[in-house]
Amino acid sequence: MPKVLVSDSVDRAGIEILSQVAQVDEKTGLPLSDLISIIPEYDALMIRSGTQVTKEVIEAGAQLKIIGRAGVGVDNVDVAAATRQGIVVVNSPEGNTIAAAEHALAMMMSLSRYVPDANHSVKSGDWNRKAFIGAEIYKKTLGLIGLGKIGSHVANVAKAMGMKLIAYDPYISNERAEQIGCRLVELDVLIQEADYITLHIPRTEETANLINAEALAKMKPTARIINCARGGLIDEAALAEAVKEGRIAGAALDVFGNEPLEEDSPLRDGGKNLILTPHLGASTAEAQVNVAVDVAEQIRDVLLGLPARSAVNIPGLYPDALAKLRPYLELAETLGNMVGQLAGGRVESLTISLQGDLANQDSKPITIAALKGLLTPALRERVNYVNANIEAKERGIRIIEMRDASVRDYTDSLHLEAKGSRGQHTVTGALLGDGELRITNVDEFPVNVPPIQHMLFTRHRDMPGIIGRIGSLLGSFNVNIASMQVGRKIVRGDAVMVLSLDDPLPEGILEEILKVSGIRDAYTVTM
Ligand SMILES: NC(=O)c1ccc[n+]([C@@H]2O[C@H](COP(=O)([O-])OP(=O)(O)OC[C@H]3O[C@@H](n4cnc5c(N)ncnc54)[C@H](O)[C@@H]3O)[C@@H](O)[C@H]2O)c1
Numbered sequence: 089m090p091k092v093l094v095s096d097s098v099d100r101a102g103i104e105i106l107s108q109v110a111q112v113d114e115k116t117g118l119p120l121s122d123l124i125s126i127i128p129e130y131d132a133l134m135i136r137s138g139t140q141v142t143k144e145v146i147e148a149g150a151q152l153k154i155i156g157r158a159g160v161g162v163d164n165v166d167v168a169a170a171t172r173q174g175i176v177v178v179n180s181p182e183g184n185t186i187a188a189a190e191h192a193l194a195m196m197m198s199l200s201r202y203v204p205d206a207n208h209s210v211k212s213g214d215w216n217r218k219a220f221i222g223a224e225i226y227k228k229t230l231g232l233i234g235l236g237k238i239g240s241h242v243a244n245v246a247k248a249m250g251m252k253l254i255a256y257d258p259y260i261s262n263e264r265a266e267q268i269g270c271r272l273v274e275l276d277v278l279i280q281e282a283d284y285i286t287l288h289i290p291r292t293e294e295t296a297n298l299i300n301a302e303a304l305a306k307m308k309p310t311a312r313i314i315n316c317a318r319g320g321l322i323d324e325a326a327l328a329e330a331v332k333e334g335r336i337a338g339a340a341l342d343v344f345g346n347e348p349l350e351e352d353s354p355l356r357d358g359g360k361n362l363i364l365t366p367h368l369g370a371s372t373a374e375a376q377v378n379v380a381v382d383v384a385e386q387i388r389d390v391l392l393g394l395p396a397r398s399a400v401n402i403p404g405l406y407p408d409a410l411a412k413l414r415p416y417l418e419l420a421e422t423l424g425n426m427v428g429q430l431a432g433g434r435v436e437s438l439t440i441s442l443q444g445d446l447a448n449q450d451s452k453p454i455t456i457a458a459l460k461g462l463l464t465p466a467l468r469e470r471v472n473y474v475n476a477n478i479e480a481k482e483r484g485i486r487i488i489e490m491r492d493a494s495v496r497d498y499t500d501s502l503h504l505e506a507k508g509s510r511g512q513h514t515v516t517g518a519l520l521g522d523g524e525l526r527i528t529n530v531d532e533f534p535v536n537v538p539p540i541q542h543m544l545f546t547r548h549r550d551m552p553g554i555i556g557r558i559g560s561l562l563g564s565f566n567v568n569i570a571s572m573q574v575g576r577k578i579v580r581g582d583a584v585m586v587l588s589l590d591d592p593l594p595e596g597i598l599e600e601i602l603k604v605s606g607i608r609d610a611y612t613v614t615m
């Protein structure tokens with residue numbers, strides 16, 4: 089009988105499902121070293137946010153077939169290490185949507201009417217009605233940062249309560265926002281116009297510290313901000329100061345940069361205008377049953393040799409088909425991610441061309457993998473092989489599939505073309521004999537580079553000195569170049585440069601690159 093380790097507390101409904109097919113051991117609060125020493129015995133691991141599934145845990149889990157996260161965020165799992173080892177990582181992308189949305193709404197109402205402090209005051213023997221004069225939310229403007237599943241539900245409820253809605257989400261179409269009754273605006277406008285700001289975005293390189301001291305300074309003095317999404321989106325020290333000094337009216341946080349929140353965090357001294365909860369967004373009886381059942385069913389299915397429905401890293405295919413397709417899926421996902429970033433946020437269409445021998449393969453999983461890659465910068469772990477198609481359709485992305493067996497530059501290659509806010513861009517990639525990925529063409533210019541985490545692409549005029557100038561500029565910002573490739577069709581004509589970098593590009597450098605004579609465009613791509 090297979091063995092499942094449940095290392096965080098999950099609802100009994102999940103344990104009962106697992107017990108039908110496996111021996112289930114519940115061992116919560118294990119130190120990392122203990123987890124590493126016992127994990128080799130297990131076929132599956134079920135967690136919430138309390139267990140850190142590091143590379144070491146995954147490498148020790150020689151028998152592991154699946155890691156199930158009873159919740160959305162897989163930030164506590166090294167997904168790349170799991171994928172390399174062929175371990176399926178599954179989550180429950182929707183099981184706690186309503187719970188998290190309702191918590192954000194509860195925070196908004198509590199902030200407006202000082203519910204926590206008023207409650208505390210009565211319980212301490214006081215009857216002070218003057219200290220708690222609140223504000224109405226009716227006819228106030230709610231600014232939603234992120235209009236995905238949770239943001240949309242918050243918007244619908246807030247609309248019914250008479251609020252005006254504005255939203256900032258660079259990956260959502262105007263049509264979708266209109267359906268929800270929201271006006272899409274730029275971030276700066278939202279920050280300056282909203283009476284309430286609520287965040288419903290993942291934490292990514294792009295969103296880390298999105299609400300910093302500068303943004304807080306632009307908010308209305310009567311405005312209140314709520315974060316029930318992820319820690320690290322708001323500068324906590326700057327927020328504590330802004331609330332303390334009355335530069336904004338209040339803040340409510342459920343999530344923090346470090347959890348549990350540090351004892352000496354300045355947020356703890358925020359008074360009645362700062363409400364803190366210990367990451368309770370998903371903590372409803374209903375959500376806990378939903379996520380436990382959703383994930384336990386997937387673990388059961390994978391242990392029985394069936395596909396998982398919400399795999400974050402590997403699509404829901406039968407194991408044999410999956411083993412054959414996996415390298416192409418990785419290629420498609422990488423190219424999708426890359427072409428989406430080159431095309432800019434709001435992608436209108438994606439054309440996927442299967443070339444050479446690949447033209448004879450089942451295109452569906454490859455298209456889904458490309459869409460998953462395309463949507464990953466926006467949705468992170470919320471996009472998976474199951475929902476990528478639906479998410480793309482909801483965003484109004486037109487998908488075109490093509491096959492051309494006659495293209496024979498490589499045995500098989502994949503060509504993606506995306507049209508977005510920065511125009512039309514293309515990327516082609518292939519698998520080398522050893523299974524290594526190669527980008528073989530960018531914007532129809534031939535190159536030969538392996539994809540890596542930090543990359544810089546330029547469009548420029550092929551002319552003497554340009555490569556040296558870009559190299560020196562990166563050097564002056566202390567950015568190390570791992571490799572560099574130039575692709576051109578004719579000498580001294582149009583060209584592309586692809587630089588693989590050891591370090592992320594610091595702020596401001598793109599503007600400097602664009603000033604270099606001969607450079608027409610420059611884009612960063614982070615994988
Ligand atoms: N507090 C909790 O317990 C709890 C519970 C569930 C979910 N969450 C978190 O809530 C967040 C939102 O979840 P969801 O289910 O709505 O996710 P979702 O994927 O459905 O929506 C996220 C939205 O953010 C948008 N987005 C991405 N990058 C952006 C950017 N730079 N600027 C503006 N918008 C951007 C995306 O386009 C998308 O529409 C996630 O971080 C999730 O982990 C927290």
Ligand SMILES: O=C(O)CC[C@@H](O)C(=O)O
Nearest residue numbers: 136137159160161184370
């Ligand atoms: O309560 C939890 O397990 C975390 C909930 C939430 O942040 C999630 O990512 O699903």
